[in-house]
Amino acid sequence: MPELPEVETLCRQLRELIAGKKILAIRILDSKLENIENLEGRTIRLPCRAGKCLHFRLDDGRVLMLHLRMTGRLLWQTDQPVPASHTRFIMQFDCGRLDLIDPRRFATLGVQNENPAPKAEFDPLNNFSPRLLWERGGKKILPIKSFLMDQRYIAGIGNIYACEILHEISISPRRKTSDLSLAEWRKLVIAARDILNKAITCRGTTVSDWRDLFGQKGEYQNHLRVYAKEGEPCCHCGGIIERVKLSGRGTYFCPACQL
């Protein structure tokens, strides 16, 4: 479930708790998860986010990588000795315990020996140049929403924020990527940064079960304008929000003003 703002929220909360801390013990409670050797005794450096992925660099140079996929959650526990149901992985520190909870068991855990190369060409909060996006998208005839959500191109944007960003700039999710003008890419870059940063400030979007590291709901669901708003009036033009299927995903937009 988590997209960039949710993973960033976890990352910031983790930095306060486990940067520089030693892993006392781990427990893997799901045979689907990769068995990771020799984590005990290692110290975690500053946790980092890469798209929707969390990277925990260790003092021996290895990098523990966690992707939460659809239903993965991280929960910080200090006084609950019994893990919640669907707990798949536990890391014990002297100050508390980090639990990975994942009902659908899609989350992935892995270790690499060195820093992984960036997976995406663009990052909405760092290198997000309208001109480079315009050049890159210039020959793509796929829908702009599919382009925004493709993690090979752009890091961290998923279904909720793709819908919100496109609505903000009044562009249809079905528009061909190559149709966007440089001016439209400029608007997109600004809208993406605004929306994602605001969502980070709100600690993410809780429409069903997203929770932060301490089990708290986010607040950005109170600012959504199209996602899960089928049948409601558009805040820009009063048109009725529709839901269609695009790239296999429920897609919310205003057919009256998103052209």
Next chain:
DNA sequence: CCCTATGTTCCCAA
């Protein structure tokens, strides 16, 4: 029973 789900990957067809 039906459908849906904030993600990714793989296979197949056009």
Next chain:
DNA sequence: CTTGGGAACATAGG
């Protein structure tokens, strides 16, 4: 090679 569609992964909830 590019794109789109569907299934798969596994589970909960409406």
